[in-house]
Amino acid sequence: xxxxxxVSKVSKIYPGxxxxxxxxxxxxxxxxxxxxxxxxxxxxxxxxxxxxxINPDEGQIFLNDKLLKLTxxxxxxxxxxxxxxxxxxxxxxxxxxxxxxxxSGENNDELRILVNNILKKYNFKIDLDVPILNLSAGxxxxxxxxxxxxxxxxxxxxxxxxxxxTEQETEDLFLSLKKFSKExxxxxxxxxxxxxxxxxxDEVAVMRKGKVVSISKTLEENLSSLANKMIGESLNKIxxxxxxxxxxxxxxxxxxxNFNSExxxxxxxxxxxxxxxxxECLGIAGISGNGQxxxxxxxxxxxxxxxxxxxxxxxxxxxxxxxxxxxxxxxxSPEDRISQAAVPSLKIYENVALNNFKTSNFFERGxxxxxxxxxxxxKILSNFSVNTDNVNLRSQFLSGGNLQKLIxxxxxxxxxELLICFNPTWGLxxxxxxxxxxxxxxxxxxxxxxxxxxxxxxxxxxxxxRISVINKGKLSKIMSAEEVNPEKLGxxxxxxxxx
Amino acid sequence: MSIDINFLGILIGAIMASSVPLILAASGELIxxxxxxxxxxxxxxxxxxxxxxxxxMVITDNLFIAIIGSMxxxxxxxxxxxxxxQSLLTNHVASGLALTIFGIGLSAMIGRDFVGIPxxxxxxxxxxLKEAIPLLGPIFFGHSIIFYFAxxxxxxxxxxxKKTKIGLIVRAVGDSPMSAANQGINxxxxxxxxxxxxGAMCGLGGAYLSLIYTPxxxxxxxxxxxxxxxxxxxxxxxxxxxxxxxxxxxxGITILQLHMQAMGIRIPVQFLSALPYIMTIVVLVIIxxxxxxxxxxxxxxxxxxxxxxx
Numbered sequence: 001x002x003x004x005x006x007v008s009k010v011s012k013i014y015p016g017x018x019x020x021x022x023x024x025x026x027x028x029x030x031x032x033x034x035x036x037x038x039x040x041x042x043x044x045x046x047x048x049x050x051x052x053x054i055n056p057d058e059g060q061i062f063l064n065d066k067l068l069k070l071t072x073x074x075x076x077x078x079x080x081x082x083x084x085x086x087x088x089x090x091x092x093x094x095x096x097x098x099x100x101x102x103x104s105g106e107n108n109d110e111l112r113i114l115v116n117n118i119l120k121k122y123n124f125k126i127d128l129d130v131p132i133l134n135l136s137a138g139x140x141x142x143x144x145x146x147x148x149x150x151x152x153x154x155x156x157x158x159x160x161x162x163x164x165x166t167e168q169e170t171e172d173l174f175l176s177l178k179k180f181s182k183e184x185x186x187x188x189x190x191x192x193x194x195x196x197x198x199x200x201x202d203e204v205a206v207m208r209k210g211k212v213v214s215i216s217k218t219l220e221e222n223l224s225s226l227a228n229k230m231i232g233e234s235l236n237k238i239x240x241x242x243x244x245x246x247x248x249x250x251x252x253x254x255x256x257x258n259f260n261s262e263x264x265x266x267x268x269x270x271x272x273x274x275x276x277x278x279x280e281c282l283g284i285a286g287i288s289g290n291g292q293x294x295x296x297x298x299x300x301x302x303x304x305x306x307x308x309x310x311x312x313x314x315x316x317x318x319x320x321x322x323x324x325x326x327x328x329x330x331x332x333s334p335e336d337r338i339s340q341a342a343v344p345s346l347k348i349y350e351n352v353a354l355n356n357f358k359t360s361n362f363f364e365r366g367x368x369x370x371x372x373x374x375x376x377x378x379k380i381l382s383n384f385s386v387n388t389d390n391v392n393l394r395s396q397f398l399s400g401g402n403l404q405k406l407i408x409x410x411x412x413x414x415x416x417e418l419l420i421c422f423n424p425t426w427g428l429x430x431x432x433x434x435x436x437x438x439x440x441x442x443x444x445x446x447x448x449x450x451x452x453x454x455x456x457x458x459x460x461x462x463x464x465x466r467i468s469v470i471n472k473g474k475l476s477k478i479m480s481a482e483e484v485n486p487e488k489l490g491x492x493x494x495x496x497x498x499x
Numbered sequence: 500m501s502i503d504i505n506f507l508g509i510l511i512g513a514i515m516a517s518s519v520p521l522i523l524a525a526s527g528e529l530i531x532x533x534x535x536x537x538x539x540x541x542x543x544x545x546x547x548x549x550x551x552x553x554x555x556m557v558i559t560d561n562l563f564i565a566i567i568g569s570m571x572x573x574x575x576x577x578x579x580x581x582x583x584x585q586s587l588l589t590n591h592v593a594s595g596l597a598l599t600i601f602g603i604g605l606s607a608m609i610g611r612d613f614v615g616i617p618x619x620x621x622x623x624x625x626x627x628l629k630e631a632i633p634l635l636g637p638i639f640f641g642h643s644i645i646f647y648f649a650x651x652x653x654x655x656x657x658x659x660x661k662k663t664k665i666g667l668i669v670r671a672v673g674d675s676p677m678s679a680a681n682q683g684i685n686x687x688x689x690x691x692x693x694x695x696x697x698g699a700m701c702g703l704g705g706a707y708l709s710l711i712y713t714p715x716x717x718x719x720x721x722x723x724x725x726x727x728x729x730x731x732x733x734x735x736x737x738x739x740x741x742x743x744x745x746x747x748x749x750x751g752i753t754i755l756q757l758h759m760q761a762m763g764i765r766i767p768v769q770f771l772s773a774l775p776y777i778m779t780i781v782v783l784v785i786i787x788x789x790x791x792x793x794x795x796x797x798x799x800x801x802x803x804x805x806x807x808x809x
Contacts, residue, residue: 003508014569051681052683053680053681057533072683073681073682073683074678074683077683085681087676088677088678089678089682090675090678090682091670091671091674091675091679092674092675092799093674093794093795093796093797093798093799094667094670094671098671099671100663101664101667101672102668102682102684103682103684104666104685131795133794133795411640482695
């Protein structure tokens with residue numbers, strides 16, 4: 001049976017922000033639709049409206065020409081609209097089966113048979129009786145999908161489903177989605193990842209600042225045309241001057257660094273050696289969980305290492321804590337923006353003040369010098385194009401990209417000699433990634449050094465002067481960026497090529 | 500020997516009777532907390548239940564009305580808490596503490612005219628069996644109906660949480676109210692119901708004290724039992740059967756240390772009086788060490804304010 005979903009002139013206005021501005025879209029079953037846009041473009045608002053979580057201020061939604069009244073998530077469910085949220089809507093402490101049974105009409109025995117049939121049909125391997133918190137992100141997502149499938153959905157909406165998945169899990173998901181589509185389920189796929197749109201979807205609607213700016217067939221698009229539509233301007237291609245003649249001046253020397261952890265979940269580091277020159281960007285590639293966390297923590301001083309292992313400008317710093325290292329003009333941008341780099345519930349200027357230098361005089365006799373911190377924070381916000389000038393805003397209300405700009409800005413405004421960053425663009429949209437990359441290139445050009453620990457190979461190849469790969473706590477030989485290509489990186493990351 | 504056995508039976512019976520208010524209040528609070536709401540007003544709701552039960556008994560001379568009234572008064576007090584925390588989104592901890600202080604003050608004010616009035620005899624069940632069977636008789640028979648209700652309650656609570664759909668929904672709301680709301684569950688309704696139920700059980704626990712256990716009104720007669728009930732819930736890692744176990748240990752050591760004091764054993768009285776509190780917590784911590792179980796039983800959203808997007 002054919003399903004048609006029509007969104008007609010939907011608007012949703014929040015104080016100070018038009019989240020959806022007169023959005024009209026039409027969908028038909030048999031195809032996979034992409035809804036593409038940067039963070040904050042209004043995609044999530046639209047899907048929340050479609051799933052009944054929030055109510056639009058204006059506009060209507062029609063399913064097969066029938067006007068839908070979606071005032072609660074129940075209404076969406078009753079109209080066979082299924083939704084898989086970006087942040088899973090699962091109950092972590094309940095078992096998989098309990099999660100599925102909570103809103104089903106069947107009794108438990110019937111439901112178990114139904115669920116087992118679905119699992120078998122789509123070849124999902126999930127143990128129904130373990131609590132959700134024991135599952136991987138990919139498995140959790142499958143539970144969410146199964147929960148939708150139980151109700152025979154006509155429409156399945158996926159909100160940025162791959163942001164937490166591994167590559168293999170992503171491939172599996174795409175196969176399943178294509179299968180659902182063949183079976184007549186209308187699929188709406190929300191994303192900011194261009195490649196996914198091209199490889200999965202049939203049609204693409206691009207949203208920008210709450211408006212639909214383009215609707216087209218994916219076949220007629222390519223990466224750069226989609227990127228331009230999404231951010232509304234051409235991206236400046238980042239070009240790093242190839243620098244074969246690196247400066248002689250040595251900034252950092254790591255020698256015979258060993259780390260044996262007592263925690264069985266941490267990776268031991270084995271005999272790490274490298275040097276870093278002034279103005280150089282050293283990339284460290286690797287599959288996550290091969291010692292990147294431990295290396296970052298040791299370089300930043302969260303964990304202390306053996307004596308003499310880290311020399312900064314020929315000064316021994318192995319036993320200094322992060323604050324002392326900052327006084328030496330080192331700067332750090334950890335992987336986890338929300339829990340390691342910033343405190344989400346604090347205001348912007350308070351987060352800035354956390355990074356307190358002796359020279360910054362943020363505190364006088366133990367008291368907050370609020371004006372000084374706020375002025376300093378304002379400078380960061382404007383210098384690093386954070387999209388607000390309100391330093392009293394709580395940091396949790398910043399999008400990922402803006403939060404990362406704030407963190408980098410906080411680190412860079414003191415002109416450090418060395419920046420160590422760990423996955424600086426993880427989970428960000430194209431525009432923000434581009435900005436961060438430009439910033440990193442710029443500080444290299446100013447003669448500052450960077451250690452870039454990243455799991456994104458494109459990023460590493462684009463920005464690094466030299467690259468090394470970390471695998472099971474060991475660094476590979478350090479190679480100049482020219483001698484590396486994606487295949488070689490891939491081999492080294494898998495531990496295949498050892499020389 | 501037969502005298503000893505009889506004494507032992509009476510002793511165990513007394514221990515069980517003394518743990519009844521704790522079981523009632525803790526079982527109620529357990530349901531409240533399982534829905535993600537931390538109500539620190541247990542002591543206040545218990546004492547209000549105690550005075551309203553006693554006052555209604557004196558005024559109406561009807562124990563049934565007294566018991567129902569005590570539950571309603573606890574429920575009413577918890578409704579104030581629910582309105583503050585769920586509808587006005589105030590902080591759970593501060594609102595709960597305020598509720599306790601309010602309850603203690605209000606009960607003292609209401610209770611001024613009831614001090615010194617003797618209580619009424621509460622009907623006991625199976626009295627003839629109590630004397631007929633040695634040892635087991637005094638343990639299991641000759642108690643009030645509330646006693647039997649209290650000892651069945653943890654099993655019922657366990658069954659409710661683990662086996663029923665509504666119990667599942669309560670646990671889901673306590674785990675993640677946001678997810679629950681997105682699943683179309685009425686989080687506010689579930690939480691209100693759990694809060695009111697908790698209040699009613701605390702009121703009943705208080706009434707057990709003033710109508711049955713020591714049938715009279717004394718100012719501040721709950722004497723911190725509300726706080727112990729709260730601690731029981733946490734240290735029993737939100738498991739109803741462990742709450743029952745903890746309450747019996749607490750009651751047991753309370754009674755035993757009284758006997759030890761009476762026997763004149765040379766241990767400082769202060770230490771003996773502190774013993775029930777220390778031992779209950781130590782024992783519960785030891786039996787609840789499984790960190791995996793703790794994680795699964797702890798309501799993840801406990802004490803967090805929930806509001807719905809519009």
